Amino acid sequence: MPKQVDHEERRRRIAEAVCALIDSQGLEGVTLRDVATRAEVSMGAVQRCFRTKDEMLRFALDHIGEQVTGRAHARLVAAPAQSAASAVGHVVGEVALLREERRAEARIWLAFLAAAAVNPSLAASLRSSYADLEGLLTRLVAEASGSVDARREARTVLALADGLTGHVLIGQRTSEEAEELLHAHLARLWEAG
Amino acid sequence: MPKQVDHEERRRRIAEAVCALIDSQGLEGVTLRDVATRAEVSMGAVQRCFRTKDEMLRFALDHIGEQVTGRAHARLVAAPAQSAASAVGHVVGEVALLREERRAEARIWLAFLAAAAVNPSLAASLRSSYADLEGLLTRLVAEASGSVDARREARTVLALADGLTGHVLIGQRTSEEAEELLHAHLARLWEAG
DNA sequence: CAGGTTCCGATGCGATTGCATCGGAACCCT
DNA sequence: AGGGTTCCGATGCAATCGCATCGGAACCTG
Numbered sequence: 001m002p003k004q005v006d007h008e009e010r011r012r013r014i015a016e017a018v019c020a021l022i023d024s025q026g027l028e029g030v031t032l033r034d035v036a037t038r039a040e041v042s043m044g045a046v047q048r049c050f051r052t053k054d055e056m057l058r059f060a061l062d063h064i065g066e067q068v069t070g071r072a073h074a075r076l077v078a079a080p081a082q083s084a085a086s087a088v089g090h091v092v093g094e095v096a097l098l099r100e101e102r103r104a105e106a107r108i109w110l111a112f113l114a115a116a117a118v119n120p121s122l123a124a125s126l127r128s129s130y131a132d133l134e135g136l137l138t139r140l141v142a143e144a145s146g147s148v149d150a151r152r153e154a155r156t157v158l159a160l161a162d163g164l165t166g167h168v169l170i171g172q173r174t175s176e177e178a179e180e181l182l183h184a185h186l187a188r189l190w191e192a193g
Numbered sequence: 194m195p196k197q198v199d200h201e202e203r204r205r206r207i208a209e210a211v212c213a214l215i216d217s218q219g220l221e222g223v224t225l226r227d228v229a230t231r232a233e234v235s236m237g238a239v240q241r242c243f244r245t246k247d248e249m250l251r252f253a254l255d256h257i258g259e260q261v262t263g264r265a266h267a268r269l270v271a272a273p274a275q276s277a278a279s280a281v282g283h284v285v286g287e288v289a290l291l292r293e294e295r296r297a298e299a300r301i302w303l304a305f306l307a308a309a310a311v312n313p314s315l316a317a318s319l320r321s322s323y324a325d326l327e328g329l330l331t332r333l334v335a336e337a338s339g340s341v342d343a344r345r346e347a348r349t350v351l352a353l354a355d356g357l358t359g360h361v362l363i364g365q366r367t368s369e370e371a372e373e374l375l376h377a378h379l380a381r382l383w384e385a386g
Numbered sequence: 387c388a389g390g391t392t393c394c395g396a397t398g399c400g401a402t403t404g405c406a407t408c409g410g411a412a413c414c415c416t
Numbered sequence: 417a418g419g420g421t422t423c424c425g426a427t428g429c430a431a432t433c434g435c436a437t438c439g440g441a442a443c444c445t446g
Contacts, residue, residue, distance in 0.1 A: 005393070026311040028221050032434065043435095044394040053434065107310045114307035116363045117300045118219040123363040130365050156353065156374050159360055163352030166359075170309045170316040172323050173348070181349050188385060198423070225404065236405095237424040246404065 011049050014039045015063040018056060023104040027111045030057070054121075061112045061122055064105060065129035068095065072136060084144035085190050088157075089183065091140060095133055096161035096182055098168055098175040106165050113162075134158055145190060153189055160185055204242050207232045208256040211249060216297040220304045223250070247314075254305045254315055257298060258322035261288065265329060277337035278383050281350075282376065284333060288326055289354035289375055291361055291368040299358050306355075327351055338383060346382055353378060 017039035021030045032053060036043040050056035075094045081087035097106035116123040134154055141157075142150035164178040173181075210232035214223045225246060229236040243249035268287045274280035290299035309316040327347055334350075335343035357371040366374075 024311070026308060028308075029311075031432080033432090042395045044396075047435075048394070110307045110310055113359050113363065114303045115219060117303055117359075118217070118222075126363050127365050130360070130363075152374060152377065155366070155370075156378060159356030159366075159371075159374065160349065160353045161356065162359055163354065163356030166306050166310075166355055167323070167348075167352055170306065170319050170323075172320050173352075177348075178352075181345060181352065184345065185349060188381070192381060192385065224402080226402090235425050237426075240405075241424070244405095 007049060010041070010045065011059060012063065014041070014046055014049055014056065015060040018060040019064055019104070019108050022060075022108045022111050026107075027057075027115055032056075057115075058121060058125060061125045064108055064112075065125060068097075068105065068109070069129055069132045069136075072133060076136070076140075084140060085186075088137065088140045088144055089186055091137060092157055092161060092182060092186065093179070095137075095158070096178070097165050098178050098182075100175065103169070106169055110166060110169060130158070141189075148189065148192070157182075157185065157189075200242060203234070203238065204252060205256065207234070207239055207242055207249065208253040211253040212257055212297070212301050215253075215301045215304050219300075220250075220308055225249075250308075251314060251318060254318045257301055257305075258318060261290075261298065261302070262322055262325045262329075265326060269329070269333075277333060278379075281330065281333045281337055282379055284330060285350055285354060285375060285379065286372070288330075288351070289371070290358050291371050291375075293368065296362070299362055303359060303362060323351070334382075341382065341385070350375075350378065350382075 014035060017035050018030055020038055021034055030053075032043055032046055035056070036046045039046070046056070050059065072091050072094050075090050076087060079090065081090055097103070097109060112122060112126060116126045134151075137154035137157060138151045141148070141153045161182060164173065164182060167173040168175050168178050207228060210228050211223055213231055214227055223246075225236055225239055228249070229239045232239070239249070243252065265284050265287050268283050269280060272283070274283055290296070290302060305315060305319060309319045327344075330347035330350060331344045334341070334346050354375060357366065357375060360366040361368050361371050
């Protein structure tokens with residue numbers, strides 16, 4: 001066996017370069033050359049890892065999807081909440097990419113969302129992440145309040161979080177306002193359920 | 194005075210061509226040549242109307258923004274609602290671009306939203322439209338239910354509508370499901386307020 | 387250490403992009 | 417009718433794009 005390279009590691013490194021570029025210039029600003037430069041590899045290496053640009057973008061989307069959903073799951077395990085209701089609050093706070101340190105992810109997510117609207121294969125990847133989050137939230141909401149339709153509430157909260165993320169990104173809301181709106185929604189949910 | 198042309202009319206025609214292209218191929222698929230072809234004018238004419246591509250896109254965004262906000266206002270005047278609450282329902286139903294016939298506008302809106310995340314001047318245009326809608330909804334909510342924080346609820350509903358629109362676009366929700374979620378949220382709002 | 391295999395950096399290519407240019411058509415006023 | 421002005425279609429251009437190609441470096445095996 002000749003020269004071997006950890007392809008997965010390299011793919012991840014490239015995916016992160018893609019995300020960094022999307023964050024600063026949007027999806028349109030992502031070119032193979034810039035990606036290669038940012039990832040500190042040659043264009044040839046990028047082309048070896050991904051046959052086409054589209055394949056590279058799909059991988060990057062899956063990458064960031066796993067990152068977000070993974071963190072949501074981790075948040076649940078790491079810090080046991082005092083109540084199921086506060087667990088929902090924590091997870092939603094992790095999913096809604098409102099705070100400054102998640103701003104980059106938010107931009108990336110939104111860019112992919114818009115692209116997915118005209119690109120079925122990206123849409124499929126996104127749906128998979130959303131389905132994961134919806135499942136997680138549904139279980140938590142059900143546990144926190146048996147008397148409401150958990151799936152409905154989970155879907156509503158997920159959409160609300162997404163909408164607020166967009167509004168924060170364009171400066172229509174501050175992240176504090178958005179977080180307040182999100183928590184107010186949850187508070188009403190508990191008192192109603 | 195020599196040859197005169199209705200510039201505004203031409204700009205609008207071009208803006209609609211831009212929107213049609215965004216709907217089918219996303220923002221990245223918009224080129225001056227395609228726009229000219231779609232609008233059935235020459236590239237020269239496009240360049241005369243807009244000095245740069247960016248200026249053209251800004252105009253198109255304002256165009257579709259006025260279209261959406263205008264329809265929201267019109268919905269209010271045209272069909273007097275039986276109650277302020279149902280007026281909110283009507284306006285929100287108009288703003289959330291869920292139904293099939295609004296799918297194109299939804300894609301366009303989302304494309305601009307994502308672009309605005311990395312383009313301040315687009316973000317400014319979007320904020321202007323959002324501010325309009327928020328004001329309209331706030332007034333209606335206040336009228337429908339005095340006991341709630343109208344501005345907060347208007348902002349929440351607006352974000353929820355936006356989030357649901359995105360989810361419908363990628364096929365994560367059907368428009369019927371989204372509409373049901375939206376109306377369920379409003380229903381709880383009235384009974385709580 | 388030799389042979390064979392894997393990998394990749396550099397380079398080239400055709401297509402496409404946004405924008406600049408300009409000669410002449412179209413038009414109004416006198 | 418003719419001069420002056422506005423407009424635009426055609427064309428050119430430099431830059432950039434994604435992708436294909438390939439010679440040699442890198443490396444494991446025997």
